[in-house]
Amino acid sequence: MTPTATAGRTPRRRLTAFLHRHAGVRLSLLLSAPLLWLGVAYLGALAALFVTALWSTDTFTGDVVKELTWVNFQDLFTLDVYRTIALRSVGVAVAVTLIDLVIAFPMAFAMAKLASPRAQRWLVIAVLTPLWASYLVKAYAWRIMLSADGVLGWGYGLTATILTLSYLWLPYMILPIYAGLERLPDSLLDAAGDLGARGPRTFRTVVWPLTFPAVIAGSVFTFSLSLGDYITVKIVGGTSQLIGNVVYDNIGAANNLPFAAAVATVPVVIMLVYLAAVRRTGALENL
Amino acid sequence: MSDPAVRLSGLSKSFGAVAAVAGVDLDIADGEFFAMLGPSGSGKTTVLRLIAGFEAPTSGRVELGGVDVTRLAPFERDVNTVFQDYALFPHMNVVDNVEYGLRVKRVPKAERRARALAALESVRLEGLERRRPNQLSGGQRQRVALARALVNRPRVLLLDEPLGALDLKLREEMQVELKSIQREVGITFLFVTHDQEEALTMSDRVAVFDRGRIEQVGTPADIYEKPVSPFVAGFVGTSNLISGEAAQAVLGREGTFSVRPEKLRVAGLDDAVDAAEHSATGTVSEVVYAGPATRFVVELDVGGRLIALQQNLQVSSMDVMGLRGTRVRLVWHRRHEFAIVSQEGVS
Numbered sequence: 001m002t003p004t005a006t007a008g009r010t011p012r013r014r015l016t017a018f019l020h021r022h023a024g025v026r027l028s029l030l031l032s033a034p035l036l037w038l039g040v041a042y043l044g045a046l047a048a049l050f051v052t053a054l055w056s057t058d059t060f061t062g063d064v065v066k067e068l069t070w071v072n073f074q075d076l077f078t079l080d081v082y083r084t085i086a087l088r089s090v091g092v093a094v095a096v097t098l099i100d101l102v103i104a105f106p107m108a109f110a111m112a113k114l115a116s117p118r119a120q121r122w123l124v125i126a127v128l129t130p131l132w133a134s135y136l137v138k139a140y141a142w143r144i145m146l147s148a149d150g151v152l153g154w155g156y157g158l159t160a161t162i163l164t165l166s167y168l169w170l171p172y173m174i175l176p177i178y179a180g181l182e183r184l185p186d187s188l189l190d191a192a193g194d195l196g197a198r199g200p201r202t203f204r205t206v207v208w209p210l211t212f213p214a215v216i217a218g219s220v221f222t223f224s225l226s227l228g229d230y231i232t233v234k235i236v237g238g239t240s241q242l243i244g245n246v247v248y249d250n251i252g253a254a255n256n257l258p259f260a261a262a263v264a265t266v267p268v269v270i271m272l273v274y275l276a277a278v279r280r281t282g283a284l285e286n287l
Numbered sequence: 288m289s290d291p292a293v294r295l296s297g298l299s300k301s302f303g304a305v306a307a308v309a310g311v312d313l314d315i316a317d318g319e320f321f322a323m324l325g326p327s328g329s330g331k332t333t334v335l336r337l338i339a340g341f342e343a344p345t346s347g348r349v350e351l352g353g354v355d356v357t358r359l360a361p362f363e364r365d366v367n368t369v370f371q372d373y374a375l376f377p378h379m380n381v382v383d384n385v386e387y388g389l390r391v392k393r394v395p396k397a398e399r400r401a402r403a404l405a406a407l408e409s410v411r412l413e414g415l416e417r418r419r420p421n422q423l424s425g426g427q428r429q430r431v432a433l434a435r436a437l438v439n440r441p442r443v444l445l446l447d448e449p450l451g452a453l454d455l456k457l458r459e460e461m462q463v464e465l466k467s468i469q470r471e472v473g474i475t476f477l478f479v480t481h482d483q484e485e486a487l488t489m490s491d492r493v494a495v496f497d498r499g500r501i502e503q504v505g506t507p508a509d510i511y512e513k514p515v516s517p518f519v520a521g522f523v524g525t526s527n528l529i530s531g532e533a534a535q536a537v538l539g540r541e542g543t544f545s546v547r548p549e550k551l552r553v554a555g556l557d558d559a560v561d562a563a564e565h566s567a568t569g570t571v572s573e574v575v576y577a578g579p580a581t582r583f584v585v586e587l588d589v590g591g592r593l594i595a596l597q598q599n600l601q602v603s604s605m606d607v608m609g610l611r612g613t614r615v616r617l618v619w620h621r622r623h624e625f626a627i628v629s630q631e632g633v634s
Contacts, residue, residue, distance in 0.1 A: 187374035190341050193361040194368045195388035195439065205387075209378045 046268070053261035062255050072262035082246070086266055089243040092162055093226035097173075097219045099166040104173035104218065109207075111174075112181035113189070124178070127171050139164060139235045146236055156238035164236050165226050172221035180214025181207075216278050223274065227267040243267060290353030292317045292443050292475040293338060298347035299499075300333050307333040309499035310347070315443075315492075317352075320469050320476045322486035324510075325496030326522065331479045334496075335445050338477070340364050352442055362391075367436035369446040373428045375420040381407070381431050382416040388439040406438035407431075409468060426457045433465075437472060446478035450485060462488050483523045487511060495519050512547065513625050520545045520627060527551075527593050528627070529567075536589040537567045543627045550623040551595035553583055554616045566618040567593070574611045581607045585617055593617055 009017075019026045054068045076082050111123045130138065142164040145151045154160060184207065192202040230244025243266055250260035293315040300308040308330040315321045323331040336342045338349055340361035349357045356364050367388070375384050385403040394402070407413060410430040420428055429449065436444055449465070450458045466489050469476045480486050486493045487507040495502045495510060495518075503515045514520035517528060530543040538544060560566045572592070573584035581602070583595045595617055599607070 185372060185374065187370045187372050188376060190339075190361070191368070191370060191374035191376070192387075193341070194339060194366075195435070196362045196391040197387075198360075198362055201391065206376060210376075 049261050049264060049268075052258055053265055055258040055261075057256045057258055064257060072259045075259065076262055076266070082263070085241055085243060085246060088158070088240070089227055089267075090270060092158065092165065092242060093223045095162045096165045096169060096226040097222045099162070100170050100173040100222045101215065101219065103166075104170060104177055105215075108174050108177035108181055111178050112184075113186065127174050127178075131171055135168065135231070136235075138168060139232050142167065143236050156236050158237065158240050160236040160238070161233045161240065161242075164232050165229060168232065169222040169225050172225065173218035176214045176217040176221070177211060180211040180217075184210050212281075220271070220275070224267065224271050227270060289317065290350070291315055292319070292352060293477060294348075294350040294353075295334070295338075296348045296350075298334065298337060298349065299345045300330075300337060300342060301345045306499050308337065308344075311499075311501055313494060313501065313504065315475060315477060318473055318475055320466065320489060320491045321478070322490035322493045323477070323479045323496060324481070324483060324486040324493050324523070326481055329496035330499040331481075331496045332447060335368075335447055335477070335479050338443070339366055339368050339445055365442040366445055367439050367441040369429075369432045369436050369444065369449050371448045371451055373420075373432040373452075375428055375431055375435070377420050380417050380419055381412065381423070384420070384431055385435045385438050387435065392439075402438050403434075406434040409437070409471065410434045425453055426461065429453065429461065433468070437468075437474070440472075441474065443475045443477055446476060448479055448481070450482075451480075458485070465489060487523070493523075495522060497522070512623075514545055514627060517543065517627055524548075525594050525596075529591060529593070529624075531590070533567075533587060533589045533591040537587075538565060538624065540626075544624045545627055546593070546619050546624045548582070548594045548596035550619050551593060552618045553585075553595050553597055553610075554618050556614055556616050558616060558618070560616075560618055561620075563622075564618050564620055565624065566616050568614065568616050569593070571610050571613050571615055574607055576607055583610070583615075585615060587617075 019029075052064075053072055054070070056065045056067070056069050056071050057063070058065050107127075111120055111127075115123055142160070143156075146154050146156060146160045146163075148155060188206055188210070189202060192206045197205065228244055230242060230248045233240060233242045233245060243263060246263045247260045250256045250263065291314040293313070295311050295313040298308055298311040298313075299306065311330075311334055323334060325331045333342065337344050338351075340356070340359060340363075344357065347357075348355055351365060376387065379387070382400075382403050385406055386399050389399040389402060404413075404416070407416065410433050412427060412430050412434065415423065415427065420431065423431065429452075433449075446465075450461050453461060462485060465476070478489075487510070490507060492504060492506055493510050494504045497518050503510060503519045505513075510519065510523050514523060517526070520526050520528060525548050527546050527548055528543055529537060529546070534540060534542055534544055554560075554566075556568060567587050567589065569585040569587040569592075571583055572586050573582075575582040575584075576599075579599060581597050581599055583597065584592060585595060586592050597607075
């Protein structure tokens with residue numbers, strides 16, 4: 001009798017061999033944990049949010065009434081104060097995104113294309129280090145700088161909020177653009193110059209279209225993080241309110257969880273609209 | 288005589304402490320198909336980048352058609368480049384890629400389109416205008432890169448390892464085609480390669496680079512048959528050197544001599560040798576059958592080894608394989624041996 005290849009194998013090796021032969025089983029095992037996380041922890045929470053938004057609160061007892069109603073959304077759309085706050089929040093998010101883009105692009109370009117490999121490593125570390133420090137410390141640092149007797153002394157308000165948020169989210173804009181520019185072959189820049197294009201045209205016709213998906217990735221971070229923020233505006237925003245404050249106040253002081261949930265759907269919807277608009281430009285196809 | 292298309296004088300380029308190019312002087316005539324040949328790191332690509340303007344020289348001058356362009360930016364120079372990785376713009380289709388240079392120069396739309404289509408036709412890519420680069424094969428991309436450069440009618444076309452990424456069959460096809468395209472358009476072609484066969488087949492003249500310097504400039508026949516240094520002899524073709532005592536014994540002269548493998552005849556020990564010929568006896572240590580030809584490695588009795596390449600005119604693999612271990616006499620005509628002047632001054 002000829003000895004078979006399976007003779008004398010441990011169960012562990014048998015399992016390994018089984019997985020090797022069955023790619024489908026292997027794939028589903030590997031994906032089960034992330035899919036479970038995405039399904040339960042993320043999509044589940046989002047679904048809970050939407051359902052809660054359709055409930056209401058009993059004005060006398062303060063208890064949540066678990067009956068579906070549109071009353072929260074009616075308030076949201078009919079009361080001027082919420083529309084103003086929503087528009088203001090979007091304005092702040094747009095301003096922060098644009099400021100970060102203007103600062104981040106040249107920085108990322110210098111890091112990816114001009115710096116020596118050694119300097120490049122240090123610059124990446126320099127961009128990352130602020131992320132290791134506490135959010136609160138950084139926000140209060142700006143509060144001190146912006147206070148009337150601080151280094152800047154510009155006072156608090158929307159401008160202060162935009163400045164501080166721009167500072168906080170800047171690394172989230174730099175890093176995707178840096179990664180995008182790293183992937184852009186130097187030879188494409190050489191080729192544009194070789195064909196007669198000067199710097200601005202090379203930027204407009206080659207660099208920008210090819211790094212646009214990276215810019216979008218960065219803007220999704222800065223935009224959504226700004227849209228959801230309520231701490232910075234509490235610290236340096238003075239009297240101005242953003243969507244995040246409304247959510248926070250309704251959970252805490254007003255004890256109206258369903259209305260807070262309804263307000264919280266606004267940034268989600270805005271982000272979905274933003275991503276749909278970006279998708280129409282075709283920028284995401286080159287990812 | 289008119290000014291050369293390219294003139295390099297005392298050109299040097301250092302990256303930190305490393306001298307990539309160390310004093311290159313070179314004239315390339317108008318309409319020439321010129322090859323810069325050398326191993327990787329020999330400085331040939333840096334010279335190309337200095338001519339294109341992507342790098343600024345540490346010292347020396349670059350002239351194009353008699354005009355000093357050393358300090359000019361790439362977009363101010365009348366040269367175009369075919370990049371090693373082709374550097375096609377991935378977000379533009381083929382015709383937009385080809386039109387890019389013309390659009391920069393504000394050529395009117397109708398003329399632009401007509402010239403781009405003509406350029407694509409000259410590289411035989413009609414019908415692929417709307418494709419994106421990632422929908423093309425390597426050979427097609429190479430042609431788009433060529434069309435994109437040629438459509439600008441530059442004074443000099445620079446090609447950086449243009450065929451390096453293609454497979455052998457396609458490479459041989461493109462060698463012939465590049466040559467015929469160059470003849471058609473009459474533009475000076477200056478191309479960089481590490482492939483000696485490519486350099487010999489396509490070019491009018493070849494410069495052999497080693498360690499940032501030019502070792503030899505000449506026609507392919509010059510380079511191949513009369514190498515001036517052991518480096519050139521070794522890099523271009525198979526190095527077949529006879530030196531030292533072996534040279535004294537076989538040729539009756541001091542020095543280092545080179546004989547190309549295909550000039551050697553494998554003969555029997557007692558075969559007659561003509562007065563115009565030299566010969567050396569030895570033992571066949573290796574026989575390599577390579578289809579159309581067979582390579583014999585012969586250890587000479589006087590020391591050293593020579594490689595002889597014989598066409599398989601009448602023999603088959605079975606016949607030649609049996610020759611391993613036999614004693615033979617290698618015979619060659621005196622006019623095929625060349626003295627090599629070593630630049631290190633060792634010989």
